[in-house]
Amino acid sequence: MKITHNISALNTSNRLNKSNKSAGTSYEKLSSGLRINRAADDAAGLAISQQMRGQIRGLQQASRNIQDGNSLVQTAEGGLQEITAIIHRQKELIIQGMNGTYSDQDKQNMEQEIKQLNEAIDSIALQTGFNTTNLLARVDYQILEDRSSLNEDVTTTGPFPTTVTNQRVFNGFWPIGTPTQSLSVVSSTTGTNTEMANDHEARLTPIVSPDGRPGFNDYEKNVHTQTDTTATVEHTYERILNNEPRFTELDVKHNTLRNIYFQTELVVNSTRAGQFPDFGGFQDRFAVIEIDGVSHTLDTFTIDSSNVSAGSISVFYSKDGIEIEKTMTTDGTSFTAGFKVRNQSGVDDKQIRFSTVFQPVYDATYDISSTNGVPIGSTAASGDIPDAGTVFELSNDLVDFEFSFLNGGSYAKPSSLTTGSAVLDSNNSGTNVITTTWESADLDDGGLLEFGFSLNNFNFKQELHRTTDEYTRTIHSIVETVTTDIKDIDYVPPKVDIQTGDQSGQLLNIPLFNVKTDGLGIANLSILPPTIPETSLAKTESALTRVTNVRSIYGALQNRLEHTMNSVDNYTENLMAAESRIRDTDMAKEMMELTKMNILNQSAQAMLSHANSNPQAILQLFK
Structure with missing residues (x-):
């Protein structure tokens, strides 16, 4: 038996200190909810979780960016919707003005409304913006290639003259004593009849520039056909008495x-x-x-x-x-x-x-x-x-x-x-x-x-009289003039870049267009001479096609942004779950560990008390 060293007490004290330290660690994890509170807890896990936290915060901001981009596209599409309604009204006015039942003053009033509507289109395009960025009146395009052309082809058909006769013979009752009338020319008129026809085609197609940038091909084809037919119409008439009993x-x-x-x-x-x-x-x-x-x-x-x-x-x-x-x-x-x-x-x-x-x-x-x-x-x-x-x-x-x-x-x-x-x-x-x-x-x-x-x-x-009505039409010439106007331009439009991820290069480009009257080709709409109303009508059709194409692009972008945001949100959720598994503490497991440490502490304290009382047994030897 020794009195200079109490090995049992020292051993018990060492065990008690370790239990206290383990219990302290459990208290820290339970109070913070984190498994890793310092690098010493899990150095590798801390490094991984910090990277994940940075990625999560970046994705959360990307989701907000996508929402802002969606709001921008919706703002632009709202302006395009109203411009579409205005062009429909202009088309209605042009068709109304082509009707011969309206006076010149009526057509002047229609012309005034068409001009005012053009100003309304320009005003909407200039005022539609998002956070000071104009969306619908952009002219800062980069032209890649312009293949536009204008061609006029004049043809004359024949041979001439060509004569067609329509004759109608019928019996009719006339008052007794009505004089007969021999076959003679009642009227003869020579004039030129002009017929107009318009055909148009328009589309806006996505392309990729030689340096990899997204762009568009703006294609529009307008074919105006004017047919001038010069002819003489001769009316011949005869009425003779019919003695058929x-x-x-x-x-x-x-x-x-x-x-x-x-x-x-x-x-x-x-x-x-x-x-x-x-x-x-x-x-x-x-x-x-x-x-x-x-x-x-x-x-x-x-x-x-x-x-x-x-x-x-x-x-x-x-x-x-x-x-x-x-x-x-x-x-x-x-x-x-x-x-x-x-x-x-x-x-x-x-x-x-x-x-x-x-x-x-x-x-x-x-x-x-x-x-x-x-x-x-x-x-x-x-x-x-x-x-x-x-x-x-x-x-x-x-x-x-x-x-x-x-x-x-x-x-x-x-x-x-x-x-x-x-x-x-x-x-x-x-x-x-x-x-x-x-x-x-x-x-x-x-x-x-x-x-x-x-x-x-x-x-x-x-x-009873037999009546002969005869119309003879002699065509002297038919001149057909076909004007083909083609716009075929490859260009890169200005754009707004939306950061849709937490890494460099994860971008979605929103192109910006010019839908002012000059960009739509309707700046000079008119129904009054020298403008040909049929040409103005064809221009409204092309403008509607262009605006509809732009709205289709923006509609597709809205759907893409929605899907992108859903993907980012899902990605963020999965990363947060993974980071939680690394960084967060398991409360049930840690409570079990704490309970174990508390029991060991109490046991160690009891044993230490006994170990400290062992040297007192030596005093019995001195009695």
């Missing part, structure tokens, strides 16, 4: 019309009486017969039209035992239509109602009068119906004639009668002038209902 005589025609509709054959038979070529008068296909309350038109009946002779037509209809014999005759100056309705069904008391209309087609309106006191423009029935033979006078500018019902013998008078005037509609079809109905409520088997009407005493008030 058929144009003033009545005619009776029987037609069978066959129409294929949805693979179903529809046969329409009709007999028409009237004055050639289309007086109309009466068509039996509009006649309607009711048999016991069921309506039928004559073209739904079985028809035997074999008995047709010159000047007259006799047609036999049959349906459900009801037979109709129709006879139509004309002598060229009068017309008669007679109907015989027989009951051959074997059944008594058949209810028969037969309706016809007289509907002249030629000319617009017929005046109707009657010497028998029949009310005109109304419907008469029962006791108000006049006896058969009542005469109606019909008249218009072309013809006078009489309409009367057949009388005598077994002819029945109408059971109802409606009169009115005929006015042509858009289909050249007049309303009914006279509508008549005959009916029998008790037609026995074998019974007969007979009726009819006639048209007489035709008096034509006009004569």
